Amino acid sequence: MRKPPPATKPTSKRVIADLKELAALTSDARGAQRVAWGPVWRKTRDWFTAKVKTELGLDTRRDGAGNLWATLPGASKDSLVIGSHLDSVPGGGWLDGCLGVLAGLEVLRREQAKGIPPLTLHLVDWADEEGARFGRSLTGSAASAGALDAHAELAHLVDRNGVKLPDALRENDVTLAGMGTARAYFDALDAAAYLELHIEQGPVLEAMKKPVGVVLGTMGVERYNLHFIGQAAHSGAAPIHLRKDAFLAAAQFALACREISVKYSGRTPRTRVVATCGVVKVEPNFVTAVPGSTEISIDLRALDGKVLGKMLADAKRASQRAAKTHLVTVAWSPLLHITPRPFDETLMKLVRASVKDVTGSAPELPSGPLHDAAEMAAIVPTAMVFAQSSPGISHTRLEDTPLPALDQSIRAFLLTVDRTIAHLARHAT
Numbered sequence: 001m002r003k004p005p006p007a008t009k010p011t012s013k014r015v016i017a018d019l020k021e022l023a024a025l026t027s028d029a030r031g032a033q034r035v036a037w038g039p040v041w042r043k044t045r046d047w048f049t050a051k052v053k054t055e056l057g058l059d060t061r062r063d064g065a066g067n068l069w070a071t072l073p074g075a076s077k078d079s080l081v082i083g084s085h086l087d088s089v090p091g092g093g094w095l096d097g098c099l100g101v102l103a104g105l106e107v108l109r110r111e112q113a114k115g116i117p118p119l120t121l122h123l124v125d126w127a128d129e130e131g132a133r134f135g136r137s138l139t140g141s142a143a144s145a146g147a148l149d150a151h152a153e154l155a156h157l158v159d160r161n162g163v164k165l166p167d168a169l170r171e172n173d174v175t176l177a178g179m180g181t182a183r184a185y186f187d188a189l190d191a192a193a194y195l196e197l198h199i200e201q202g203p204v205l206e207a208m209k210k211p212v213g214v215v216l217g218t219m220g221v222e223r224y225n226l227h228f229i230g231q232a233a234h235s236g237a238a239p240i241h242l243r244k245d246a247f248l249a250a251a252q253f254a255l256a257c258r259e260i261s262v263k264y265s266g267r268t269p270r271t272r273v274v275a276t277c278g279v280v281k282v283e284p285n286f287v288t289a290v291p292g293s294t295e296i297s298i299d300l301r302a303l304d305g306k307v308l309g310k311m312l313a314d315a316k317r318a319s320q321r322a323a324k325t326h327l328v329t330v331a332w333s334p335l336l337h338i339t340p341r342p343f344d345e346t347l348m349k350l351v352r353a354s355v356k357d358v359t360g361s362a363p364e365l366p367s368g369p370l371h372d373a374a375e376m377a378a379i380v381p382t383a384m385v386f387a388q389s390s391p392g393i394s395h396t397r398l399e400d401t402p403l404p405a406l407d408q409s410i411r412a413f414l415l416t417v418d419r420t421i422a423h424l425a426r427h428a429t
């Protein structure tokens with residue numbers, strides 16, 4: 001057993017310096033350009049690999065899905081996995097994803113300086129978290145979680161320029177068959193926990209005036225396309241009571257969905273739910289036509305799976321009522337189903353204590369966006385720390401976190417890791 005670690009207080013200095021260096025290396029006037037499987041992304045990973053080698057003397061490895069791993073061996077093979085993603089959307093921000101990876105690098109630096117850690121530490125840069133080029137997010141982490149059928153889900157995907165995903169993979173020495181081996185690679189790591197630091201990407205912490213938050217889990221999603229079909233007619237000739245107006249039915253449905261989100265939203269962040277009708281397509285779509293056909297999307301999110309199920313049932317009833325009122329029919333087709341992933345209670349306690357120690361309070365919130373941590377939560381105890389976003393937006397070069405909040409989020413994360421290592425070491429084999 002190593003001596004008790006020297007009282008080196010976690011600092012954010014090197015992480016913030018690395019973030020700035022990476023931004024300068026991989027951004028242009030439109031923002032970060034680290035799109036997965038492309039040349040800037042490869043340059044990013046070369047930079048990261050060189051850093052791991054020169055600063056830690058460690059080699060990186062890639063699994064079959066192209067996830068990039070750095071390992072600091074410990075006294076036990078039981079391990080803590082820390083990760084996030086270096087890839088970005090085109091014109092992305094300077095923090096989304098890379099904050100978590102570079103904070104993880106700081107963890108390895110600190111632990112190596114202390115001696116041999118009681119358990120093994122794995123830092124992972126997940127491949128293609130964003131899905132920006134081919135539309136499939138969380139590719140690498142899903143492969144590691146055994147939740148990706150690469151041949152069925154990826155083989156047919158094509159980017160805007162007509163490049164097939166398997167060809168883009170080949171440029172990076174990754175194959176669809178190789179992706180199927182990522183789960184076995186992960187299983188061999190004996191992971192006891194997964195931790196991730198990420199920016200919130202939304203306005204909740206900013207509105208609460210809190211720099212750092214405890215993430216309760218990632219919300220489940222029910223996403224459907226609804227097609228209301230009535231009868232197109234002349235706007236002057238068709239009396240109101242004889243119309244079959246598909247748009248009015250869709251509009252009534254959209255308002256009902258707002259009511260559903262109000263009805264099921266509790267007062268706490270844990271019980272907040274949302275419903276969004278983001279796409280409406282009306283036909284024939286000109287000013288003198290009663291709409292005969294309207295497609296509308298619905299996206300429902302909640303952290304509690306039972307609540308999400310009730311919201312969906314209510315929305316289905318609301319669509320039937322709207323169809324009946326306006327003498328039209330409605331058909332539902334599924335677009336996306338994601339199970340809610342509440343995080344591990346024990347790890348969340350450690351996050352809560354650390355965030356409180358650094359910032360004085362520990363606000364809790366669910367994550368609406370998905371993260372690699374959502375894939376990990378399905379197979380290993382998982383928790384996340386959120387840094388405030390201000391402005392509360394992301395996937396744009398305007399994405400930012402004020403430096404004091406960024407500093408506190410990094411320190412709270414490093415403290416969380418210290419506590420998690422101490423906790424896991426008590427149970428390590």
Ligand SMILES: [Zn+2]
Pocket residue numbers: 085096097129198
């Ligand atoms: Zn991200």
